Amino acid sequence: xxxxxxxxxxxxxxxxxxxxxxxxxxxxxxxxxxxxxxxxxxxxxxxxxxxxxxxxxxxxxxxxxxxxxxxxxxxxxxxxxxxxxxxxxxxxxxxxxxxxxxxxxxxxxxxxxxxxxxx
Numbered sequence: 001x002x003x004x005x006x007x008x009x010x011x012x013x014x015x016x017x018x019x020x021x022x023x024x025x026x027x028x029x030x031x032x033x034x035x036x037x038x039x040x041x042x043x044x045x046x047x048x049x050x051x052x053x054x055x056x057x058x059x060x061x062x063x064x065x066x067x068x069x070x071x072x073x074x075x076x077x078x079x080x081x082x083x084x085x086x087x088x089x090x091x092x093x094x095x096x097x098x099x100x101x102x103x104x105x106x107x108x109x110x111x112x113x114x115x116x117x118x119x
Contacts, residue, residue, distance in 0.1 A: 003114035004035040009044035010118060013062045019047055022119040023065040030072030037076035038069065039109065040098065045083045048094040066096055080106060 007026050011018035022038070029036045040048055047062060069077065079098040084091060091100045101109060110116055 004037075004112070005029060005115040005117060006037050006039060006110060006113035008039045008041050008110075008116065008118040009047060010042040012043040012046040014046075015043065018119040019044065019062060020065070022117075023062060023069075025117060025119075026069060026074050027065065027072050030069070030074045033073060036074060037078065037109075037113070038074055039078045039080070039101075039106070040083070041080045041106075042083050043087070045079050045087055045089055048079060048096055048098065049089055050093060050095050063095065069096070078106075078109060 007022050007029075009019055009022035011022075013019045022044075026036060026038050047066065069075075077096055077098040079091070079094070079100050081091070081100045081102050084100065091098070
């Protein structure tokens, strides 16, 4: 039986390669039918913000990778409610439908998975 994996993405899309690497891991795992989910935490919630202009900071656009997650079987997408509110992002205006979790639900989510990868 395949182990389940939670990928926690904590970096903004313009803050180095970590955001792209987290998405690449999720897409690769999904392609191999690995049971996995993705959690956007801290500055990682900025990946979900609409209207990004990555070329302005000489970065690649992650929007296509984000939109591909459900096509690769990554249907469980979560965001930290505290991270969203601290960064002025409303859950109703995000680029992807995510389940917004409070701190208690975050702990339960992390405990649910066999492997946790944080980038």
